[in-house]
Amino acid sequence: MENEVQDNRRELIEAADHIVITAHKSPDGDAVGSSLALLHILEAMGKKCTVILPDPFAAFLQWMPGTEGIVFYSESPDKCQELLREAGLIFCLDYNVLHRTGNLAPLLEAEIGKTPFILIDHHQQPDTFPDVLISDTSSCSTAQLIYEFAESLGSAELINEVSGACLYTGIVTDSGSFRFPSVTPKTHQIAASLIEKGVDHAAIHRAIYDTNKEDRMRLTGYALSEKLVVNRAHKTAYISLSSEELKRFNYESGDTEGLVNQALSINGVNFAAFLRQSKENEVKISFRSQGSFNVNQFARAHFNGGGHNNAAGAAVQESLEQAINRFESLLPTYESELNYE
Numbered sequence: 001m002e003n004e005v006q007d008n009r010r011e012l013i014e015a016a017d018h019i020v021i022t023a024h025k026s027p028d029g030d031a032v033g034s035s036l037a038l039l040h041i042l043e044a045m046g047k048k049c050t051v052i053l054p055d056p057f058a059a060f061l062q063w064m065p066g067t068e069g070i071v072f073y074s075e076s077p078d079k080c081q082e083l084l085r086e087a088g089l090i091f092c093l094d095y096n097v098l099h100r101t102g103n104l105a106p107l108l109e110a111e112i113g114k115t116p117f118i119l120i121d122h123h124q125q126p127d128t129f130p131d132v133l134i135s136d137t138s139s140c141s142t143a144q145l146i147y148e149f150a151e152s153l154g155s156a157e158l159i160n161e162v163s164g165a166c167l168y169t170g171i172v173t174d175s176g177s178f179r180f181p182s183v184t185p186k187t188h189q190i191a192a193s194l195i196e197k198g199v200d201h202a203a204i205h206r207a208i209y210d211t212n213k214e215d216r217m218r219l220t221g222y223a224l225s226e227k228l229v230v231n232r233a234h235k236t237a238y239i240s241l242s243s244e245e246l247k248r249f250n251y252e253s254g255d256t257e258g259l260v261n262q263a264l265s266i267n268g269v270n271f272a273a274f275l276r277q278s279k280e281n282e283v284k285i286s287f288r289s290q291g292s293f294n295v296n297q298f299a300r301a302h303f304n305g306g307g308h309n310n311a312a313g314a315a316v317q318e319s320l321e322q323a324i325n326r327f328e329s330l331l332p333t334y335e336s337e338l339n340y341e
C-alpha cells in the first residue's frame with residue numbers, strides 16, 4: 001500500500017506547520033468521525049492540527065474524543081478565517097464540492113492557489129480544485145478512506161483506541177451499521193482491527209443509537225402512524241413533516257434521522273423519501289432506495305440535490321405542499337424503473 005502512493009500527500013503533510021481539517025455543514029457521524037480521527041492521527045505524527053466545521057452536530061456525537069477543540073464557523077467566523085489563512089495544508093473531508101460547507105465555502109475558496117488542499121471523500125463527481133484528490137465513490141464511508149489514507153502513509157499503527165473510536169463511528173453511521181451494499185470485506189477488516197486496538201464497539205453503538213429523547217420517540221411514532229404514505233403502484237413510501245408538526249415535538253437537529261430508512265424498510269418498497277420543512281419556503285429532502293433505482297440521478301434531475309446511488313439529499317426553495325406534489329407527480333415517469341422485485 002505504502003509504495004502505491006503516487007502523489008505528494010506525504011510531502012504536503014511534512015511541510016505544513018499547521019493543518020486545518022474541514023467537513024461539510026450539518027456534520028454527520030462520518031464527517032465528525034473522519035475529521036477527529038484524522039486530527040488524532042496527524043497529532044500522533046507530531047503535527048499541529050485544528051478541525052473547523054461549518055456548524056454544530058447532533059448531541060449523540062458529542063461524546064467523541066476531541067470535540068472540545070473543534071472550531072465552528074457559525075460561532076467563531078473570524079477565528080476560522082485566521083486559522084485558514086495560517087494553515088499550511090487544508091483537508092476537505094466527506095464533501096465533494098466547496099459549497100457543501102455552507103458559509104465556510106468563501107473562506108476556503110480564498111485559499112485555493114495559496115494553500116494546498118487534500119480532499120478525501122466518497123460522494124460522486126468531486127471537484128477538481130484539490131492538489132491531492134482521494135475520491136472513492138464505492139467506499140461506504142470517508143472514515144474507511146481515512147484509515148486507508150493512514151495506511152498509505154505507513155501510519156496505520158498510529159491509530160489507537162481514540163482515533164479508532166472516531167473511525168468506527170464514521171463507518172457505523174455511514175454504512176447503516178455494516179448493512180449497506182458498499183460494505184466490503186475490507187470494511188469488516190478495518191472494524192476488526194479497530195476493535196483489536198481497544199475500540200469499545202458496544203459502547204459506541206449505545207452512544208449513537210440508544211440515547212432517544214421522549215420527544216424524538218413520539219415524533220417518530222407520529223410520523224410513522226400519521227404521516228407515512230405508501231404508494232404500492234410505484235413501490236414508494238414517503239413521510240413529510242411541517243415546521244408546525246416538528247415544533248409540536250420540540251424538534252432538534254438529528255431527531256428525524258433514520259426516518260427515511262424506516263419508510264424504505266417496508267416490504268415491497270424500493271424508493272423512500274423524507275421531506276422536512278426547514279423554513280417557510282424551504283424543504284429538505286432525503287431519498288433512499290434499495291436495489292437499482294438511482295436516487296442520486298433522481299435528486300439531481302428534479303431537486304438540485306445529489307449523493308450516492310442509494311442515498312441522496314436535496315434542499316428546495318418551495319412550500320412543503322409544492323415539494324410533495326412535485327415528488328408525487330414524478331413517480332409515474334419512473335414506473336418501470338421503480339417496479340422491480
Ligand SMILES: [Mn+2]
Nearest residue numbers: 030094142174
Ligand atoms: Mn460520508
